[in-house]
Amino acid sequence: MPLVEWNDKFSTKIPSIDRQHRVILGYINQLHDGIESGEYRGVLDIVLRGLVSYTRSHFAYEEMLFKRFNYEQSAEHLATHQRMVEKIIEFRDLHAKGQSNIGPELLEFLRDWLFHHILEDDMAYSNLMIEQGVQ
Numbered sequence: 106m107p108l109v110e111w112n113d114k115f116s117t118k119i120p121s122i123d124r125q126h127r128v129i130l131g132y133i134n135q136l137h138d139g140i141e142s143g144e145y146r147g148v149l150d151i152v153l154r155g156l157v158s159y160t161r162s163h164f165a166y167e168e169m170l171f172k173r174f175n176y177e178q179s180a181e182h183l184a185t186h187q188r189m190v191e192k193i194i195e196f197r198d199l200h201a202k203g204q205s206n207i208g209p210e211l212l213e214f215l216r217d218w219l220f221h222h223i224l225e226d227d228m229a230y231s232n233l234m235i236e237q238g239v240q
């Protein structure tokens with residue numbers, strides 16, 4: 106059973122961004138299901154590998170839009186992205202060193218990403234992007 110289902114409150118009303126944000130939701134549910142079923146290490150491998158490349162491309166996409174449309178809160182948003190990238194690298198390195206109990210903390214980090222970064226920080230740019238016709 107998925108931990109979090111996509112619903113309209115997660116939508117920025119920007120289709121490309123929503124598509125990317127659904128990936129985060131997918132990782133949350135995949136990790137949650139892995140923890141529940143005991144398929145723990147394999148799922149951590151998949152989720153962490155995915156997250157490293159996902160964050161690179163998703164954050165770069167948002168940052169490209171900020172630059173193109175002169176988003177006012179770009180500096181704070183970029184700093185948050187940077188902190189998140191560092192945190193993911195930290196999780197990846199702990200996992201690579203064989204630390205076996207990072208699943209719940211990673212899940213908490215991803216939930217915070219969804220409920221805090223997406224629902225607050227990302228929502229803050231949505232009106233500007235919609236006005237600019239970003240699809």
Ligand SMILES: [Fe+2]
Pocket residue numbers: 126163167223227
């Ligand atoms: Fe985002």
Ligand SMILES: [Fe+2]
Pocket residue numbers: 167182186222226227
């Ligand atoms: Fe963001």
